[in-house]
Amino acid sequence: MSICDECVNYVYDEDYDCYTCLVNLDEDEMYRFLKGTNESCPYFDRDDEYFLAGKQ
Numbered sequence: 001m002s003i004c005d006e007c008v009n010y011v012y013d014e015d016y017d018c019y020t021c022l023v024n025l026d027e028d029e030m031y032r033f034l035k036g037t038n039e040s041c042p043y044f045d046r047d048d049e050y051f052l053a054g055k056q
Helices: 027-035 049-054
Strands: 010-013 018-021
Antiparallel strands (some): 010 018
């Protein structure tokens, strides 16, 4: 399981029938994304509904 699996920007694209990142990555970031070596993504945003509900 990668860090992308928990990210809110990583969504399923029905047109391509796969998961994609919604963030507009530059060439170096895209290379790391495709290689799977993006452990410290600056755009990572945890998809945590319980955390958001606790702030209300």
